[in-house]
Amino acid sequence: MRRLLVIKGLKKYFPVTRGLLLAKPTGWIKAVDGVSFSINEGETFGLVGESGCGKTTISKVILLLEKATDGSIYFYGKEPFLLKGKELHDFRSSVQAVFQDPFSSLNPRKRVGAVVAEPLVVNSNLTKNEIQERVEEVLVQVGLNPEAASLFPHEFSGGQRQRIAVARSLIVRPSLIILDEPVSALDVSIQGQIMNLLKDLQAQLGVAYLLIAHNLATVRYMSNRIGMMYLGKLVEQGPKKQVFANRFHPYTKALFSAALPAHPDLVKEEIVLPGEVPSALNPPSGCRFHPRCASAMPICPEVEPESKEVAPNHYVACHLY
Numbered sequence: 001m002r003r004l005l006v007i008k009g010l011k012k013y014f015p016v017t018r019g020l021l022l023a024k025p026t027g028w029i030k031a032v033d034g035v036s037f038s039i040n041e042g043e044t045f046g047l048v049g050e051s052g053c054g055k056t057t058i059s060k061v062i063l064l065l066e067k068a069t070d071g072s073i074y075f076y077g078k079e080p081f082l083l084k085g086k087e088l089h090d091f092r093s094s095v096q097a098v099f100q101d102p103f104s105s106l107n108p109r110k111r112v113g114a115v116v117a118e119p120l121v122v123n124s125n126l127t128k129n130e131i132q133e134r135v136e137e138v139l140v141q142v143g144l145n146p147e148a149a150s151l152f153p154h155e156f157s158g159g160q161r162q163r164i165a166v167a168r169s170l171i172v173r174p175s176l177i178i179l180d181e182p183v184s185a186l187d188v189s190i191q192g193q194i195m196n197l198l199k200d201l202q203a204q205l206g207v208a209y210l211l212i213a214h215n216l217a218t219v220r221y222m223s224n225r226i227g228m229m230y231l232g233k234l235v236e237q238g239p240k241k242q243v244f245a246n247r248f249h250p251y252t253k254a255l256f257s258a259a260l261p262a263h264p265d266l267v268k269e270e271i272v273l274p275g276e277v278p279s280a281l282n283p284p285s286g287c288r289f290h291p292r293c294a295s296a297m298p299i300c301p302e303v304e305p306e307s308k309e310v311a312p313n314h315y316v317a318c319h320l321y
Contacts, residue, residue: 001040004176004208005062010035010071012057016281029280031057033232034071036307039176042202044209046223046240048216048255050277053229055212059178062210063097075176093123096169100181102161106153106168112139113149116168123172138167141204142197159190166197170205180212195221216259220244225313228252231288232280234307238314248316250293287319295320 012032015025032054039045047055060066062073064080073080080091096119099105106115117135120126126134136146142163153161162182169177182198183191195218202209213219219226220240227237228249236249247253250271257271273292278284284291290300299319307317 001042003038004041004076005039005210006072006074007038007058007062008036008072008074010058010061010073011069012054012061012066013069027281030232030283031280032061033283035229035232035234036071037227037234037237039208039210041175042206042208043224044202044211044222046211046213046219046226047229048213048219048226049229050255051214052277052280054232054280055229056180059097059180059210059212062178063095064092089123093119093172094175095178096172096174096176097178097180098162098165098169098182101185102158102165103153105165106161108153110152111149112151112153112156112164115153116149116164116171119168119172134171135167138170139164141170141201142167157190158186159193162186162190162194163197166194166201170201170207173205174207176208176210178210178212181214182211183218184213184215191218198222216256228255231277231283233288233317235289235318236314236316238311242311242314246311246314248310248314248321249289249318250295250320251289287317 010032011034013028013030016027016029017023018026035058037045047058049055057066061068067081075091075095078087083091113135116138117131120131120134135149139146139148144160144163153164156164179198183194186194198209199222201207211219211222223240225238226240226243227234228251229235230251236243236252247256254271254273275292278288278291284301286301286303287305290296293300297319305317305319307315308321310316310321
């Protein structure tokens with residue numbers, strides 16, 4: 001399987017300033033701090049973690065909405081931040097996004113046909129008739145009637161609006177789609193339909209997904225590989241089956257223990273983490289999880305753990321291993 005996206009040592013710091021004129025940074029919010037992972041063609045990589053751990057910031061850097069502080073991103077071997085002209089144009093077409101709230105991500109003043117067609121209008125030289133044919137094609141692909149193109153977003157349900165958002169991302173035939181909580185704003189009865197749609201489209205088109213989610217059930221159903229984030233760090237990553245069967249990092253174990261069991265009679269180990277998530281402005285030294293970890297050792301606050309392979313393609317950043 002060909003490597004599509006490679007992220008190495010990615011860092012994104014946001015300055016904290018005082019004053020209005022000639023403000024100088026007084027500190028840095030370390031939203032993403034040395035994250036590395038990769039995505040292959042046609043696979044789904046699930047990124048999981050608490051709110052504020054840096055998942056969405058990573059997606060913004062990949063989409064070139066934010067500039068990386070340090071580290072590298074390679075898309076088919078090329079660094080997007082160094083691309084210019086047609087190569088940059090092609091990259092923007094190859095990487096699309098579907099956001100959490102389907103209503104706020106769609107322009108309420110435009111008809112669905114214009115909303116879906118916009119990426120194609122900007123990124124291609126197709127005629128008006130060719131664009132219309134392509135819009136009708138993707139609307140059918142996502143389970144909507146071609147007549148939907150003449151309506152406005154407010155005339156659809158939440159699930160239908162998310163289908164429109166998926167159609168907009170597909171219209172330029174991307175290689176990678178970033179799914180930022182694509183089903184969390186939908187009714188439970190609709191979530192399964194959208195997840196099945198996304199998996200069917202992946203099987204048909206070979207598109208890869210970067211799935212950002214909180215719900216472990218969603219990640220388990222959609223992903224091939226999983227990465228667990230805590231306070232800007234990727235603490236564990238590996239194949240889905242391995243991670244769900246054998247968790248190594250204490251944070252991963254705590255996160256899984258907080259999820260609802262698959263069956264009400266299933267007894268699970270309950271892990272309650274003490275304290276609150278530290279501030280990314282002043283993160284703990286060494287392992288960032290050590291103030292809340294029941295297995296913390298004297299080395300944990302002193303030395304930052306390196307990511308080590310504890311099973312085939314299964315990596316953990318923890319001094320226990």
